[in-house]
Amino acid sequence: MMLSELNPVALAALPVAAFKDHLRLGTGFADDGTEDALAEAYLRAALAAIEARTGKAILARDFRLELTDWRDDWAQALPVAPVSAVASVTLRDAAGGTETVAPARYALERDLHRPRLKGAGGYLPGVPAGGTVEVVFTAGFGPAWADVPPDLAQAVFLLAAEYHEHRHEAGGGRAMPYGIAALIERWRNVRVLGGGGA
Structure with missing residues (x-):
């Protein structure tokens, strides 16, 4: 079995401005677009991690x-x-x-x-x-961020903020924080009997 994503999530569908507000990033400084690119990268990474844990495509x-x-x-x-x-x-x-x-x-x-x-x-x-x-x-739940269930949207924001907060730390392997894991728990696809018929 091979699963391929034919088109990535469009930048326009990502809530970059809302995520920057969530982080309470400073304003009034010269905007060279660096923060937007970083916010997009953290959102994409968080989206991928949440999708991998839940088996759900968040954005269509x-x-x-x-x-x-x-x-x-x-x-x-x-x-x-x-x-x-x-x-x-x-x-x-x-x-x-x-x-x-x-x-x-x-x-x-x-x-x-x-x-x-x-x-x-x-x-x-x-x-x-x-x-x-x-x-x-x-x-996917829909093409726009407004289509995403609120708990999954919040989990993506919290995980992206976690990536932003720890961006200078070397290594990885950190477990998903409990609050995020609790938000996505109901969306996880639990397989029983070895995944028969699934």
């Missing part, structure tokens, strides 16, 4: 999932949530030939934690021997 963007076979012939769990749309399903044979699957042959089963691609009225389309299947989909 497109992803491509590439598989050598379906995990289940009836349905395939998608690795990030929430998924709002499946743009395409493409079968690729061993020689590189492609076939775009008709949207009538599959359906998105929406779920906040484990969205799935299901076969419409039966099995998912068969993956060619020695080939792959690519699923392109959109995941």
Whole structure:
């Protein structure tokens, strides 16, 4: 399985000014844009860390999932949530030939934690021997920061502020602070039974 992010979070979607206000950065000094670039970097790093811990795409963007076979012939769990749309399903044979699957042959089963691609009225389309299947989909709570649930938005701000506060410290490996971990706990996807069917 390989998951690729097809387009990064747009700078316009990041709340750089609000985050600078959160940090209570000084104003009235010459603005060379340095603080904006740093704020953006801390927000992107915090966003990535929170998304990795929760399995959620916080801001909407497109992803491509590439598989050598379906995990289940009836349905395939998608690795990030929430998924709002499946743009395409493409079968690729061993020689590189492609076939775009008709949207009538599959359906998105929406779920906040484990969205799935299901076969419409039966099995998912068969993956060619020695080939792959690519699923392109959109995941995220929405395109704007206002679409993000408040607890996740707060967790991103707090973690980005933590990165800002400790930016001169060498090393890493620090655990996620308890307050941030508590904010994201309800969004974490807990797998049981070895992740069967997930």
